[in-house]
Amino acid sequence: MVSKKVTLVNAQGFHMRPASVFAQAMAKYTSSVTIKFNGNDYNAKSLLNIIAACIKCGSEIELVCDGPDENEALAEAAQMIESGLGE
Amino acid sequence: MLKGIGASEGIGIGRVMIIKEQSLEYTPKEVTDIEAELERFRGSVDKFCDNTMAQADAIRQSTGEKEAEILLGHIAIIRDPFMGGEIENLIKANQCAESAVEQICKMFIDMFSATGDDLTMQRAADVKDIRDGLLSILLGVEEVKISDAPAGTVLVCKELTPSMTAGIKKENIVGIITETGSKTSHSAILARALEIPAALSVPNAVAQLSSGEQVIVDGDNGEVITAPDQAQIDEYTAKREAFLRERRELENYRGKATANADGTEYELFCNIGTPKDAVKADDADGEGVGLFRTEFLFMDRSSLPTEDEQFDAYKQASLILKGKPLIIRTLDIGGDKEIPYLGLEKEENPFMGFRAIRYCLKNRDMFKSQIKAILRASAFGDIRIMFPLITAVEELREGKALVEEAKADLKASGIDFDENIQVGVMTETAASGVIADLLAEEADFFSIGTNDLTGYTMAADRGNSDVEYLYSPFQPSVLRMIRRIITCARNKGIPVGMCGEAAANPAMIPLLISFGLTEFSVSAPSVLKVRKNIAKWTKAEADAVTEKVMGFTTEKEITDYLNTVI
Numbered sequence: 001m002v003s004k005k006v007t008l009v010n011a012q013g014f015h016m017r018p019a020s021v022f023a024q025a026m027a028k029y030t031s032s033v034t035i036k037f038n039g040n041d042y043n044a045k046s047l048l049n050i051i052a053a054c055i056k057c058g059s060e061i062e063l064v065c066d067g068p069d070e071n072e073a074l075a076e077a078a079q080m081i082e083s084g085l086g087e
Numbered sequence: 088m089l090k091g092i093g094a095s096e097g098i099g100i101g102r103v104m105i106i107k108e109q110s111l112e113y114t115p116k117e118v119t120d121i122e123a124e125l126e127r128f129r130g131s132v133d134k135f136c137d138n139t140m141a142q143a144d145a146i147r148q149s150t151g152e153k154e155a156e157i158l159l160g161h162i163a164i165i166r167d168p169f170m171g172g173e174i175e176n177l178i179k180a181n182q183c184a185e186s187a188v189e190q191i192c193k194m195f196i197d198m199f200s201a202t203g204d205d206l207t208m209q210r211a212a213d214v215k216d217i218r219d220g221l222l223s224i225l226l227g228v229e230e231v232k233i234s235d236a237p238a239g240t241v242l243v244c245k246e247l248t249p250s251m252t253a254g255i256k257k258e259n260i261v262g263i264i265t266e267t268g269s270k271t272s273h274s275a276i277l278a279r280a281l282e283i284p285a286a287l288s289v290p291n292a293v294a295q296l297s298s299g300e301q302v303i304v305d306g307d308n309g310e311v312i313t314a315p316d317q318a319q320i321d322e323y324t325a326k327r328e329a330f331l332r333e334r335r336e337l338e339n340y341r342g343k344a345t346a347n348a349d350g351t352e353y354e355l356f357c358n359i360g361t362p363k364d365a366v367k368a369d370d371a372d373g374e375g376v377g378l379f380r381t382e383f384l385f386m387d388r389s390s391l392p393t394e395d396e397q398f399d400a401y402k403q404a405s406l407i408l409k410g411k412p413l414i415i416r417t418l419d420i421g422g423d424k425e426i427p428y429l430g431l432e433k434e435e436n437p438f439m440g441f442r443a444i445r446y447c448l449k450n451r452d453m454f455k456s457q458i459k460a461i462l463r464a465s466a467f468g469d470i471r472i473m474f475p476l477i478t479a480v481e482e483l484r485e486g487k488a489l490v491e492e493a494k495a496d497l498k499a500s501g502i503d504f505d506e507n508i509q510v511g512v513m514t515e516t517a518a519s520g521v522i523a524d525l526l527a528e529e530a531d532f533f534s535i536g537t538n539d540l541t542g543y544t545m546a547a548d549r550g551n552s553d554v555e556y557l558y559s560p561f562q563p564s565v566l567r568m569i570r571r572i573i574t575c576a577r578n579k580g581i582p583v584g585m586c587g588e589a590a591a592n593p594a595m596i597p598l599l600i601s602f603g604l605t606e607f608s609v610s611a612p613s614v615l616k617v618r619k620n621i622a623k624w625t626k627a628e629a630d631a632v633t634e635k636v637m638g639f640t641t642e643k644e645i646t647d648y649l650n651t652v653i
Contacts, residue, residue, distance in 0.1 A: 017160070048195055052199060054202045
């Protein structure tokens with residue numbers, strides 16, 4: 001299991017489009033990808049779970065990946081969030 | 088007349104078409120052939136996606152890419168592995184597809200609604216739309232065809248869903264009336280994108296109106312005029328034409344620099360109250376934020392916000408502005424803004440009492456945490472600090488000393504901030520106007536708060552109808568105060584803005600150009616109007632008007648004259 005803390009920088013927070021792009025990108029990994037935020041765990045492969053987390057710009061979240069390709073999954077997840085999720 | 092919320096500007100005159108919701112009732116039943124039911128569910132999802140894709144294409148043509156994306160979002164939601172998986176699990180537990188869809192959708196609708204966050208709650212509307220779409224397909228119910236609406240139609244429905252919007256032909260629909268929705272709902276966003284006047288949240292609109300009757304929709308104030316007479320139709324037709332003409336003209340100013348007719352450029356900023364408002368400032372083509380009120384962070388709660396909470400909010404606003412200037416006004420409480428947990432005592436005369444910078448300088452820990460939060464955020468953009476209600480040079484000095492202390496603390500902890508952060512004064516008291524020359528020596532900028540400056544100069548409360556007539560920024564005393572503040576700033580070479588309502592007043596603009604203001608900060612919807620009004624004036628013309636104005640002795644002479652030149 002690997003994890004990393006990152007800060008969300010896109011203006012609208014984790015909303016429809018960024019959440020959708022992110023969930024799709026995570027879906028291709030075998031490992032589980034979890035977002036830890038405000039004491040809860042959210043499945044990062046589910047757009048709806050990410051939206052329900054209501055994560056705003058400037059918030060710090062922890063990404064946790066667990067499985068055979070966990071390092072690749074974590075690297076891409078962190079890179080996507082730090083670069084503003086394409087916004 | 089019916090009354091709702093004005094959600095998309097403009098006037099629509101036309102005939103009502105009621106869009107009734109189809110009944111999506113069914114009797115839940117236990118299924119035995121689970122494979123067949125799963126197939127039925129998957130088939131409905133495929134059909135839903137096909138329909139939605141076609142609707143997205145249509146809306147992309149009629150409205151734009153951004154609006155089509157709302158619909159494509161529906162596909163992303165229904166294709167979400169978690170959602171599909173949960174629905175299939177219920178079917179595997181012998182539930183029929185209708186009931187499985189309904190339960191899982193309800194779970195998400197409840198979850199999103201419970202967040203209390205505007206944007207997330209809108210996702211609940213998306214899930215409702217998806218649920219209705221899937222149920223219609225599963226039950227074989229035909230969806231209403233809005234695309235067949237004839238020219239001059241005013242759509243009336245309970246809720247305008249994105250999938251309904253897809254059928255709208257812009258040239259045929261002149262108005263929208265719904266029973267639900269707010270200014271920030273999808274219905275409102277789509278109506279604005281389509282440039283169709285809309286009145287939302289009109290109670291019982293569907294029951295009170297009937298198909299074919301003539302109505303006028305006023306999208307500015309949310310009024311719906313039923314059975315209009317000829318005089319009303321003429322009045323509103325004229326309003327409609329004037330509105331459309333002005334909208335076309337204003338759009339020409341989007342993306343342009345703010346400059347007067349000689350080409351002298353000005354900064355045109357917005358006033359905001361929350362980080363989210365920064366999005367509006369950006370959308371409205373504001374060039375930055377000239378006044379970020381920070382009271383929202385302190386209100387509607389039971390204890391002080393932490394430094395981190397404040398830092399998050401300031402940083403968020405700064406990131407949204409993508410490097411454009413952000414002037415943050417430190418806490419301005421007291422007076423009319425009460426915060427129970429601060430335990431402020433009731434005062435005889437709160438507007439002349441313990442408020443704003445006076446309170447902050449006596450509560451240094453609280454003040455320092457705000458300043459540190461602002462400094463930390465300054466590492467992420469062009470942030471400036473502004474102190475409210477300054478009346479003496481010592482207050483500015485003490486505030487600046489605290490900024491230096493906060494900088495030293497941050498440096499000691501190795502935290503980044505903008506070393507050269509500007510610290511300015513909100514000139515909004517008569518005292519600050521009179522000593523503007525002294526303040527200009529030590530402040531990095533001024534911003535004139537005309538609302539309080541007018542009140543304090545005239546010693547008149549605009550909320551008191553007996554003295555309200557005195558409350559005008561065009562009083563010779565207030566204009567002299569404004570001129571003095573601007574002149575003192577320009578003599579010292581520091582920028583001087585105005586963040587009160589007067590900055591957007593077309594009659595005030597020539598005076599401000601002539602006095603030498605460098606920055607206008609207005610509400611987001613006023614940005615393009617102000618840019619247009621600034622562009623009208625050459626410096627010479629503005630000087631001529633101003634010379635005349637400053638020669639008059641009464642407010643009435645001044646406003647009467649200004650009304651003839653704007």
